[in-house]
Amino acid sequence: MxxxxxxxxxxxxxxxxxxxxxxxxxxxxxxxxxxxxxxxxxxxxxxxxxxxxxxxxxxxxxxxxxxxxxxxxxxxxxxxxxxxxxxxxxxxxxxxxxxxxxxxxxxxxxxxxxxxxxxxxxxxxxxxxxxxxxxxxxxxxxxxxxxxxxxxxxxxxxxxxxxxxxxxxxxxxxxxxxxxxxxxxxxxxxxxxxxxxxxxxxxxxxxxxxxxxxxxxxxxxxxxxxxxxxxxxxxxxxxxxxxxxxxVNSGPRPPFHPNCRTTFVMITKFSELFAQGATRASQIGQVSADLDYYHWLQQQPASFQDAAIGPVRAKLFRNGGLSVERFTELQLDRNFKPLTLVQMKGLEPLAFERAGLR
Structure with missing residues (x-):
């Protein structure tokens, strides 16, 4: 849906x-x-x-x-x-x-x-x-x-x-x-x-x-x-x-941290009728509603990426050869706790090498 x-x-x-x-x-x-x-x-x-x-x-x-x-x-x-x-x-x-x-x-x-x-x-x-x-x-x-x-x-x-x-x-x-x-x-x-x-x-x-x-x-x-x-x-x-x-009856709900701004939208059984051409707001204007954060970030300048997720993570994002989906997976553990760069390197050491991050 x-x-x-x-x-x-x-x-x-x-x-x-x-x-x-x-x-x-x-x-x-x-x-x-x-x-x-x-x-x-x-x-x-x-x-x-x-x-x-x-x-x-x-x-x-x-x-x-x-x-x-x-x-x-x-x-x-x-x-x-x-x-x-x-x-x-x-x-x-x-x-x-x-x-x-x-x-x-x-x-x-x-x-x-x-x-x-x-x-x-x-x-x-x-x-x-x-x-x-x-x-x-x-x-x-x-x-x-x-x-x-x-x-x-x-x-x-x-x-x-x-x-x-x-x-x-x-x-x-x-x-x-x-x-x-x-x-x-x-x-x-x-x-x-x-x-x-x-x-x-x-x-x-x-x-x-x-x-x-x-x-x-x-x-x-x-x-x-x-x-x-x-x-x-x-x-x-x-x-x-x-x-x-x-x-609807399980899973994490915001706020996920102090000062959290994340919200949620209900997915209804009649949502398919409105799918085509849907958009959402971003810092740079309207974008496709199907665009998640990291796919959106992929379209931003390197300087913005560095500011948003930090220069080391951004370099891995650009040069590590990882798909957006895999990079996203590496950000949280099973309990939705953020992974450190050291933990990420343990899971994808070759990506760090490709990005020139030793």
Whole structure:
């Protein structure tokens, strides 16, 4: 079965909308970050820490941690409500797209999963990200981030105390320096991590809610097809999974890593009627919908290939004598974990020799 152009177009347009929504949701953390900054400065300027005993220090750290917990909890409570609202919208969007994709003359109304089913899918299905956050449920994923940020801040205070730093020096370590526009402070790291967590959580929620709609319509949706973004920022995992199909009730689902942008399109039983002439968007314009990431990359200049996948991998791609299909296979193991260049060389040593990579 081929990709339905109407579904593909709707999916790609929606992916753009979702990236904008992520940016807006990330901005909601700004006032909470300012409150953290202001509260820490107020608390850490009340008395000279250099005269503290260890017991008094631990009391201060408990106070700071309680303060941070309250602020982070208010933010994550708001975020969770926004995510549940988004899940409902995403499930309805997928059902509407599926209904509109039915051929002329075919009477079809896509089923919409219940609110309970959507919420359960979002909260009970683990994130598919690889690495330390892999397999976590949504709420623990968010909670672990807030815990890590609280520990980072209280740890900086504790370390500063034992190193004999002044209150001002500790505050500067947390806030950063004005000369670098505070980009070197712990709170700048907190801000970046907040962006990653929010973006990844939104991608998970959107994916799970849309999958719940696909499952509710499994009589006409036997498979889903992964759709990666065709640009130089796409990760190794997403490049290799682009255009891969999986049964509607099994297989990996995005997000595959923090800040993942990969989405999926439903493959329906009436998709063949729309196969001819289908296209998809890329960084350089519209391309054939049948074109996967590495076939698309093959058509790009060497300089772009080097920037997208790295100069060594790109040289192997161009000069190793491997088919695009074989090169794609070499990017991931059976568990969809990226292979290193050393592992790839062990599987295809002659290709490395042909490419002049010793």
């Amino acid at each position: 081929a990709t339905n152009q109407a579904l593909l177009d709707a999916t790609i347009r929606h992916a753009v909308f979702l990236e904008r929504l992520k940016a807006g949701e990330v901005q909601k953390f700004a006032p909470f970050l300012k409150e953290i900054d202001r509260s820490l400065r107020d608390r850490l300027t009340q008395s000279d820490m250099t005269s503290y005993t260890r017991k008094r220090l631990e009391q201060l750290l408990d106070e700071v941690d309680s303060l941070l917990l309250g602020i982070f909890t208010r933010f994550t409570d708001q975020l969770t409500l926004d995510l549940i609202d988004l899940a409902t919208y995403e499930a309805q969007f997928e059902a509407t797209s599926l209904t509109k994709a039915a051929p002329v003359g075919v009477s079809f109304e896509a089923a919409v999963p219940t609110a309970t089913a959507i919420r359960t899918a979002v909260l009970s299905n683990p994130l598919s990200v690889r690495g330390t956050d892999g397999g976590k449920l949504l709420k623990p994923f968010i909670k672990d981030w807030t815990t890590a940020e609280r520990n980072r801040i209280t740890g900086a205070i504790r370390q500063g105390f034992f190193e004999g730093q002044t209150n001002f020096q500790i505050i500067q370590k947390i806030r950063g320096s004005a000369a670098l526009k505070y980009a070197d402070g712990i709170l700048a790291t907190t801000d970046r991590n907040a962006s990653t967590v929010v973006r990844t959580a939104i991608q998970h929620v959107a994916s799970q809610a849309r999958m719940e709609t696909a499952n509710a319509n499994s009589d006409v949706v036997p498979e889903i097809e992964l759709v990666a973004t065709l640009d130089s920022k796409t990760s190794q995992v997403c490049r290799s999974l682009d255009k891969r199909r999986f049964p």
